[in-house]
Amino acid sequence: MERRAIRIQGVVQGVGYRPFVHGLATRLALAGFVQNLGGEVRIEVEGAMAALDRFVEQLTGAAPPLARVDGFDCRPAPVRGEHGFRIAPSAANVAAPIFLSPDVAVCAACLAELFDPGNRRFRYPFINCTHCGPRLTIITAAPYDRERTTMARFAMCRACRAEYDDPGDRRFHAEPIACPACGPRLQALSGVGATIETAEPLAAFVAALRGGKIGAIKGLGGYHLACDARQEDAVAALRQRKHREEKPFALMVPTAAAAEQLCVLSAVERDLLESSARPIVLLRRREQAVTANSVAPGHPYLGIMLPYTPLHHLLLRDMDAPLVMTSGNRADEPIATDDAESLHRLAGIADIFLANDRPIHVRCDDSVTRVVSGAELPLRRSRGYAPQPIALPVACVQPILAVGGQFKGTFALGRGRHAFVSHHLGDLDHLEAYQAFACDIELYQELFAVRPQRIAHDLHPDYASTRYAQRQQGCDCVAVQHHHAHMASCMAEHGLEGPVIGVIFDGTGYGTDAAIWGGEFLVGDYAQFRRAGHLRYVGMPGAAQAIREPWRMALAHVRDAAVEAPSFYRRLAADACCVVERLLDRGFQTPLTSSVGRLFDAVAVLITDRDRVTYEGQAAVELEGLATASTSSGAHPFTVVDGDMLIVDTRPLVRGVVADVGRGLPAHAMARRFHNTIVEMVAAMCGRLRQRTGLERVVLSGGVFCNALLGAETPARLRRDGFAVFSHQRLPPNDGGLSLGQLTVAAAGGGFR
Numbered sequence: 001m002e003r004r005a006i007r008i009q010g011v012v013q014g015v016g017y018r019p020f021v022h023g024l025a026t027r028l029a030l031a032g033f034v035q036n037l038g039g040e041v042r043i044e045v046e047g048a049m050a051a052l053d054r055f056v057e058q059l060t061g062a063a064p065p066l067a068r069v070d071g072f073d074c075r076p077a078p079v080r081g082e083h084g085f086r087i088a089p090s091a092a093n094v095a096a097p098i099f100l101s102p103d104v105a106v107c108a109a110c111l112a113e114l115f116d117p118g119n120r121r122f123r124y125p126f127i128n129c130t131h132c133g134p135r136l137t138i139i140t141a142a143p144y145d146r147e148r149t150t151m152a153r154f155a156m157c158r159a160c161r162a163e164y165d166d167p168g169d170r171r172f173h174a175e176p177i178a179c180p181a182c183g184p185r186l187q188a189l190s191g192v193g194a195t196i197e198t199a200e201p202l203a204a205f206v207a208a209l210r211g212g213k214i215g216a217i218k219g220l221g222g223y224h225l226a227c228d229a230r231q232e233d234a235v236a237a238l239r240q241r242k243h244r245e246e247k248p249f250a251l252m253v254p255t256a257a258a259a260e261q262l263c264v265l266s267a268v269e270r271d272l273l274e275s276s277a278r279p280i281v282l283l284r285r286r287e288q289a290v291t292a293n294s295v296a297p298g299h300p301y302l303g304i305m306l307p308y309t310p311l312h313h314l315l316l317r318d319m320d321a322p323l324v325m326t327s328g329n330r331a332d333e334p335i336a337t338d339d340a341e342s343l344h345r346l347a348g349i350a351d352i353f354l355a356n357d358r359p360i361h362v363r364c365d366d367s368v369t370r371v372v373s374g375a376e377l378p379l380r381r382s383r384g385y386a387p388q389p390i391a392l393p394v395a396c397v398q399p400i401l402a403v404g405g406q407f408k409g410t411f412a413l414g415r416g417r418h419a420f421v422s423h424h425l426g427d428l429d430h431l432e433a434y435q436a437f438a439c440d441i442e443l444y445q446e447l448f449a450v451r452p453q454r455i456a457h458d459l460h461p462d463y464a465s466t467r468y469a470q471r472q473q474g475c476d477c478v479a480v481q482h483h484h485a486h487m488a489s490c491m492a493e494h495g496l497e498g499p500v501i502g503v504i505f506d507g508t509g510y511g512t513d514a515a516i517w518g519g520e521f522l523v524g525d526y527a528q529f530r531r532a533g534h535l536r537y538v539g540m541p542g543a544a545q546a547i548r549e550p551w552r553m554a555l556a557h558v559r560d561a562a563v564e565a566p567s568f569y570r571r572l573a574a575d576a577c578c579v580v581e582r583l584l585d586r587g588f589q590t591p592l593t594s595s596v597g598r599l600f601d602a603v604a605v606l607i608t609d610r611d612r613v614t615y616e617g618q619a620a621v622e623l624e625g626l627a628t629a630s631t632s633s634g635a636h637p638f639t640v641v642d643g644d645m646l647i648v649d650t651r652p653l654v655r656g657v658v659a660d661v662g663r664g665l666p667a668h669a670m671a672r673r674f675h676n677t678i679v680e681m682v683a684a685m686c687g688r689l690r691q692r693t694g695l696e697r698v699v700l701s702g703g704v705f706c707n708a709l710l711g712a713e714t715p716a717r718l719r720r721d722g723f724a725v726f727s728h729q730r731l732p733p734n735d736g737g738l739s740l741g742q743l744t745v746a747a748a749g750g751g752f753r
C-alpha cells in the first residue's frame with residue numbers, strides 16, 4: 001500500500017479532466033481525491049503499487065481530447081487508509097498559472113445525439129459537453145464556472161443539473177450545458193429587426209437562403225453573413241451590400257468530402273479542416289468547382305471551413321449546398337457580436353437574421369490557415385486557437401503585456417514561461433476594434449491573473465496600440481522595432497536561442513531611422529539586433545496613398561531604375577503622373593521605404609495592369625496566384641552593394657520586369673520569374689551574412705511570407721546551401737504575430753526605453 005501526491009499543470013480545467021481522473025481511479029480501485037486548485041489539478045491517490053503505476057501511466061497517456069498537460073509532478077505521500085475516490089471542491093490559488101481552453105467544435109458524441117430523434121436534445125442547436133462547445137467567447141471572469149459565463153442567465157433544468165453533477169456523465173461540469181427545456185433558443189428576425197413569429201426559426205432562415213436571400217447568423221464569436229454559394233445573384237448582392245468588391249469569401253461546406261469536390265486536399269489539409277479548432281483553410285480550387293463566380297473571382301484558392309457549432313451542422317444539412325460564410329461586418333470593420341448592434345450594423349445587408357439569446361462576451365473571428373510544404377502556416381490565429389498558451393524561450397521575470405501593432409491586432413500576456421496571445425482583434429483604426437482591444441486586455445489580465453509591470457509596444461509613435469501603452473500608469477514601457485519583433489516571434493515559437501539571421505519581408509514597419517522598413521536582413525537575438533542589410537530605398541509617393549494606389553509604387557521603382565516603360569506610362573493619367581513625379585523629385589510626403597510588400601505592388605502593376613487595389617495585400621495575392629501556374633525557372637539580375645550595410649539594388653530587377661513586359665511574356669511566367677528572383681536574393685544575402693557572422697540559422701518572418709510559393713521555395717533554396725531554416729507554424733508571419741515577438745524581446749531585456 002502506497003500513496004502519491006500528484007500535481008498537473010496545463011489546459012486541465014474545463015476539459016473533463018477531473019471526471020477522467022475519477023473514472024480511472026475508480027476502475028483501478030484506488031482511493032483518494034482529485035481537486036482543481038488554482039490553475040492546477042491536484043490528485044492524492046493510494047492503493048497497491050502496481051495499480052498506482054498504471055494510474056500514473058494512463059493519467060498522461062489517455063487524457064481527455066482537449067487537455068494539454070504541460071507540467072507533471074508525482075511524489076510519495078504518507079498513507080491515510082482512505083476509502084473510495086472523490087472529487088473535492090475547487091480551491092483558489094492565485095500563484096498557479098491558469099489556462100483556458102479555446103472554443104471547440106461540437107464533438108462526435110454530441111453530433112450523434114443532435115441527429116438522434118430519440119434523444120432529448122434532438123436537433124437542439126446549442127448541444128455541448130465537457131469535450132466541446134464555447135469557452136473563450138462566453139467567459140466573463142475567472143475562474144471558468146457557469147456563474148461567470150454568459151450562460152449564467154439560464155437556470156439548469158433538473159435533467160441538465162443531474163448530468164452536470166454526475167462525475168460519470170460526459171457533461172459533468174460542462175459549464176455551457178443546456179437543453180431545449182432550459183437553454184438558449186433561436187429567433188428569426190426580418191431585415192429590419194421585426195420578430196418573425198414561427199416555431200421553426202431555422203426553417204424560415206433556410207427557406208430565405210434557398211430563395212437567394214442574404215442571412216445574418218449568430219455563431220460562436222460573432223455574426224456571419226451567409227448565402228447560397230451557388231447562386232450568383234445572391235453572392236453578387238452580398239458583395240455589393242458589404243462593399244467588398246473582390247476579396248474572396250470563405251465557404252462553409254458540410255464535410256471534408258464536400259470540400260474535396262471544390263478543392264484539392266492533402267492529408268494535412270484534411271486534418272486541419274476536421275480539427276476541433278475548425279479554421280478556414282486556404283485550398284487549391286479545382287477547375288470544375290461549382291460555385292458562383294463572385295465567391296472568389298479569378299482566385300486559385302478557396303477559403304473553406306467545416307461546420308463547428310451544432311447550429312451550423314443543422315443549417316448545412318437542411319440547406320444541402322455550400323454556403324458563403326463571411327464575417328458579419330461592412331468592409332474592414334470588426335465582426336458584429338451584440339444583437340442590437342448587429343441589427344443596426346447589418347441592416348441593409350441582411351434580409352433575415354437568425355439570432356439567439358446566448359450572449360457573446362468575447363468577439364472572436366474565424367481563424368485562417370494554409371499548408372505550406374506539409375506544415376501549417378497560420379494566417380490568422382483566433383477562434384479555436386486562442387488563448388492556448390505558448391511556451392516562452394525566455395522567462396518573464398515580471399508580468400509583461402505586449403500590445404502588438406496597428407493592423408491584424410493581437411496582444412500577448414507573459415507570465416513566467418508562458419505567453420497568452422489573444423484572438424484576432426482587427427485593424428485598430430476602427431473604433432470598435434480598438435474598444436474590443438482595450439476591453440479584452442482587461443479580461444485576459446483577469447482570466448490569467450497577470451498584472452503587467454512592463455508593456456512592450458511598436459516603435460511607431462502613432463499606432464493606437466503604442467498610444468494605449470503609453471497611457472497606462474505605473475508600468476514601464478519598452479519600444480520594440482517592428483522587424484525585430486517579427487524575428488523574435490518566429491524564434492520564440494521554435495524556442496530558438498540566438499543569434500540568428502532574420503529575413504523579414506513585409507509591407508511597412510517603422511525603422512530606427514524613421515524610414516519605412518520592410519525588406520530587412522537582421523542579425524541578432526531577443527535582447528538585441530543589428531540591421532545587416534536591406535533593399536535599396538525608394539520613395540513612397542503620398543505615403544499611405546501609395547499603398548492604396550500601387551501604380552504610385554510602380555512609378556517610383558520605374559523612375560528609380562531609370563528605365564523606359566512606355567506601355568506603363570500610356571495607362572497612367574498624365575496629370576496624376578505629373579503630381580506623383582513632383583512628389584518623388586522633391587521628396588515631399590514621400591517617405592523612403594525598403595519594403596518588399598511595396599516592391600510586390602509595383603511589379604504587380606507592371607505585370608497585370610492592375611493600378612488600384614480594393615483590399616490589403618491584393619496585388620501580392622494575385623501575383624502569387626499567377627506565379628503558381630508557371631514552372632519557369634528564370635530569374636532577373638540584382639546586385640548587392642557591399643559595405644557595413646549590405647544593400648540589395650533592385651534596379652536591375654525592375655529593368656528585367658519591364659523588359660519581360662516589352663517582350664510580351666505571359667503574365668504567369670513573369671510573375672514566377674519575379675518570385676524566383678526574390679528567392680535568389682534571400683539566398684545571396686544569407687550567403688554573405690554567413691561569411692561575415694558564421695551564423696547558419698535563418699528565420700523567415702513578415703507578412704510577405706504568407707505567400708505559399710515564397711514560403712516553400714525560400715527554405716528549400718536555403719537548405720540546399722546548408723542553412724537551418726525556421727518558418728512560422730503556430731503564429732502568423734504577418735502583424736498578428738508581432739505581440740509575441742515584442743513580449744520575448746521585453747522579457748529578454750531588449751527594446752528601447
Ligand code: ZN
Pocket residue numbers: 106107108109110111128129130131132133
Ligand atoms: Zn460534445
Ligand code: ZN
Pocket residue numbers: 156157158159160161178179180181182183
Ligand atoms: Zn436542460
Ligand code: FE
Pocket residue numbers: 482486506507508509702703734735
Ligand atoms: Fe509587419
